[in-house]
Amino acid sequence: MLDYLLNGLALGAIFAFIALGYTMVYGIIKLINFAHGEFFMFGAFLGFFVLRDLGVERLPLPQPLPILLSYVAALTAASLGAGALAVVTERIAYRPVRRAGRIAALITAVCVSLILQNLAIKAWGAKPQAYPQPREWIDTDDLAGAAPANLYAVKRVETTGGEVVENEVRVVEAGAALDDATRARLRAEGHERVYRQVPLDRGWTRGFVLLALLLWAPVLWFLVKRTRMGKAMRAVSEDSDAARLMGIDINRVIAWTFFLGAFVAGVGGVAYCVSYGKVEPLTGFLPGMKAFIAAVIGGIGSIPGAILGGLVLGTAESLIPYALREGLGWEAAFAWKDAIAFALLILILVFRPTGILGRAVREKV
Amino acid sequence: MSGELLFWLNLLVTVGIYTLLAVSLNLINGHAGMFHLGHHGFWALGAYAATWLTLNAASLPGPLLYVLSLLLAMAVAAIGGLTIGIPCLRLRGDYLAIATLGFGEIVRIAVQNSPHDFLGGSLGTKVPRVLMEVTRTTQVPFRFLTLAIVAVACAAAILVFRNFLRSLPGRRLLAVAQDETAAGLLGIDPTRSKVLAFVMGSAVAGLAGGLYAHYMGGINPLNFNFMEMVKMFLVIVLGGMGSLSGCVIGAFLVVATEQLLNRAPEAIASWWQVLFPLILALMIVFRPQGIFGRKEITDMIRAWRRSPA
Amino acid sequence: MLVLEGVDVFYGRIQALHGLNLHVDDGEIVTLIGCNGAGKSTTLRTISGLLRPRRGGVTFDGKDLAALPPNRIVQLGLSHVPEGRRIFTNLTVRENLDMGAYLVRDPKARRERLDRVFALFPRLEERMDQPGGTLSGGEQQMLAIGRALMSRPRMLLLDEPSLGIAPILVKEIFDEIARINREEGTTILLVEQNANLALHRATRGYVLETGRIVLEDDTKNLLQNPQVKEAYLG
Structure with a gap:
């Protein structure tokens, strides 16, 4: 039971990392950035190449420094790479449709997601590859x-x-x-x-992911609450025209939002693939969808909401099937965890579309 | 010779099935203005319902079983549409899109996890060739017969939808799509109109699923993935949201491009997966009204006849 | 200082401004009056770069504004207080003011501007850490003006500062506007529906009707003009 709870929390922390980007982008331009999962996948691949090919772990330093450094390098590459891809994508694909309406933007995002997935298949093959062990x-x-x-x-x-x-x-x-x-x-x-x-200890990876979230959450909070760019993000998300009148270059602010969201997703990408031991071009799709669900559960647009929503979803995905299996003797319950997540999404959307921490905003008629 | 004929027959049957999917998706997305992203779920429901009956009522004569399984496919998909429609239709815009997408994924996950002896699970299942009793072979006569059936189904669906849109409930639906609040003030119940559109659309998608299952002779959950959903979307965006005849043209363009590309070497053919979302994105940016917009071919012919010279 | 020449602005196919000519000189308070839908806000939004003129020129100190994005226009010293205040309701008063000084990088200069705004509107200092959305309408208007002043503009565009505000606060706000003009030398272009109020504070006025300037004169004369009296001062 405790084991399932911890697994759920660790998985939830990964969802939270991805959900942050969804929620920030949605907050600022009201776009469900479908391609966010692909930024995550791209980051995971970069981390994969760093771990496999860069050879940081061969540095002649006392253990466990080289191993730790190799993961630091992988995380850095993943985050920066995912951030850069997000900025480029925003510039090429999303900026032209920003004023074309939310539906057009969403369709564009769906298309971008498929295009990135298939380009990754072209570049790296469709087959899953084992994520390097330390x-x-x-x-x-x-x-x-x-x-x-x-x-x-x-x-x-x-x-x-x-x-x-x-x-x-x-x-x-x-x-x-x-x-x-x-x-x-x-x-x-x-x-x-x-x-x-070095065999990966599940307890260690779990602890690492949760610790990373614990470290990142206050950093993000500080960035958004206290820095000039963070305040500008909040201003643009509330009223972009008024923000323009303040002299804020909203294109820059939006680009930074995409960068920051994908940067954090890059951390999640490496963590996810390390936990599951493999990476593939479709790696981003399901966790991406899950993270979106997490963002909705927490209240889309809210940063604490994304973190809470991620943890709630991760725990639910682990504990609900556990309860169904132990309580009802339904052996196949874990195969249905994705369906549980989607059902949760529909329930939340229907009964409390603003999520747990979201504020009720009246749709303009 | 026969190979070439088989290729074109296959292409046309596929165009027909996509036309059914597109007109039904168009009723919901184009005419009713609801952004629905779970049509692959209804399609899968229909395909699996038809397959289930065909597997479990093997004692019936083939053609009868064929017809019954199509009816069941429509009914199951329509019930699916009703179940998902009632709670979700209060949602708007992108929220509705995500909720319906969630539904489509649930259907896929459900069939993927179904017991192997029930619906074949993740490996899929064979569909008994009940039309064999008529055609004796799955070659040219089988494809001709299927093509005829699909063509009739398309014609029927288009006719029904066209008449529906000209009827009072159809006009109500168009009013709701234009301005829900205003329509509500006129005494129209928006939810009822939308649920009606949803049920009709899902039933026709179910029919497409049944026809597809019988035609393919085997189905598996991967046939009904999200890529297919996006492809259907490309069909209606190409043809024009809200145009029925546009759907036929759109379906032809998309299916023909895909299948002709498939004859090219693998290195070229695999670019289709990148190409079709790219075309969709470009259409959305540069010509969101599609090729036809809301017009029908018949309107254009009429306009062309009327114009002097 | 600010010159509009033959400006045409469209919303899609609908033309909102027809060959608008207008100029504001250094140190003036100029008012633009007119009915709902006459194009007053459109004029201001065109000056500050939120809308683009299809034809005609907008220059500020001889610099062409028509092609610049709003953030560059703010940089030139032109600040716009939009209609309906448009303060950031989720940001605190202090954060709203910080946003106003977004382009002021020097912390000392920001501090000076902040002190100056608090001197003009002491209530804002009292409410510094409150979210903007919790302020009353009048206080929000003060915040909106204070926010615009944070960039130390040489010219201020004010859109309906009296809209939806308790009459007693309206006077206070207009006094402060006059004081800003007097003490800081800030040039002001004031759009108002309350023509009486506006004409008594301004030096010159324009009357806008369905996207065209129909009258232009010193406010003294406009106040005596029978047409203006009948249509706007009744």
Whole structure:
């Protein structure tokens, strides 16, 4: 039970990271940015490439610094990349339709989402790829006794398409003796250093995600409440014409909002893929939809609402099927968690469209 | 020769099915002005309802089973439309869009998780070839027969919708779409008008689903994903929101482009997935009224005849 | 200082302004009076860049405004207090004023402007941390004017400052407007439906009818003009 609750909260924290971007963008231009999930996916892919190819974890520093640094690098790349993609998308696709009405803008957003998904398929293939596990690098000379776990080396493979792919090759099995003969063999094969995979502890990843949310929430709160740009965002979201009369360049403010929302989603993207162990071009679709539901549950347009909504949805997705399984003996309950999320969305929309923390705004007739 | 004929027959049948989907989506989105993004859900409901009956009433004669399963498809989809329609129609604009999209996804998740012996689950299921009793083969005669049935269904649907839109309830619906508040002040019950449109639209989408299942001989949840929804949207945006004849042209353009591209090498064909959302986005920006706008082909012919020279 | 020449403005196909000519000189208070829908607000929105003229020129100190976005126009020293106040109701009074000084980067200059606005409208200082939406109509109008003053404009465009405000506060607000003009040398273009009030405070006036200027004179003369008397002062 506690385990399910913690899982739910960690998942909810990831939803919250994505929901923040939805809610900020909706707040400022009243657009359900369907492509937000694709910014998230793009960030996750960048993080994937950094973890797999950049080799930050090979830095000759005491453990666990190299591993931590590699994740910091992955998160930075993911956030900046997702932010940049969001800014470009806003400029090319959303600015031209900003005055064309909400429905036209929403259709455009749906199209952008599909286009980005399919471009990602073109670029990186449709198949899911394993998200790299943390690697601990060891000098061949330092090996002693028996191998505590499988040892791997990196092997670069050229595929028929001409692209270079890095593969993990097992060079020593767990428990095998690491005698001089083995060391000599490894060196002869060119393996100066080998690594072992550090198993990802679920408790750790959960803790990390929740901690990240705990750190990010006040930063965002500060950015939006206290900084000049944050105040301008709130001003534009309330009355963009009045904001223009203050000398606010609303295009810049909107671009920053997209950047900030996608930046945070990039963090969520890496966290999500680390938790699930894989990444694919469709990675963004379902979490994106879920995050939108979270934003609606919390009250779209409200930043604390997005965080609360994310946590509520994550917990509900974990605890409701748990209750159904334990209480009613329905074994397949977990397969239905996505349907539960959508049903929750419809219920919220029908009975309390302003969400938990949203303010009631009368639609203009 | 026969291969070429089969290709074009297949293309036309698919155009017909998309026409049914498009006219019914258009009734809801175009004429009734509700932004509905869950049409793939009704389509799936119809397809699965027809499949279920066909699997479970195998003792009936084929053609009878075919007709009954289509009727059931319409009924189930219409009930789906009613169930989702009543609570959601109080919502407006993008909220309605998201709620109906949620519905479409729920349908897909439901069939995906259904027990394998019930609806085939995520692997899909075969649909017994009940029309085989008439055509003996699934080649040319089968496609000809299906094409004839689909054509009749399209003609019937367009005729029914056209007459509906000219009738009093139809006029009420158009009034509600124009200005809900004003229509309400005139004593029109907006929710009733909208639910009616929703039920009619979903029934026809269900019919399209039934025809599709029988034609394909097998269905799986991936046939009814959100991409298909966006494709239907492209059809009605190309044809013009609110134009019935536009739907036929739009369906032809979209399906023909897709299928002709599919004959190209894979490297080119796969760009279709990028191309069609791009076309839709460009249409929305540069010609949101579509090719026909709200006009019908018959209006244009009339105008052209009347014009001197 | 501000010159409009032959300005045509359209909303879609409907023409709202027809060849409008208008000028405001340094240090003046000029008023633009007219009925509902005459095009008064449209004129101000065109000057501040929210609307684009289809034909004609708008210049401020010789600079062409017609092609500039609103944020650049504010930078030139022209501040617009829109109709209906349009304060940010979810932002506090202080934050509203900060938004007014969005383009003032120097913290010392911002502080000076803030002190000046609080000196003009002491009530705003009392309500500094309250959300703008909780203020009364009159206080909101003071906030809207104070917000516009934060950018230290050389010219202020005021759109219906008396609209929906208790009569007792209207006088106070108009006194402050006159004081701003006198003490800061801020040029003012005032749009008002309450012609009586406006003509008594301004030096010159224009009368706008269905998008055209029909009269232009010193306010002394306008107050005596029988047409104006009958149509607007009744």
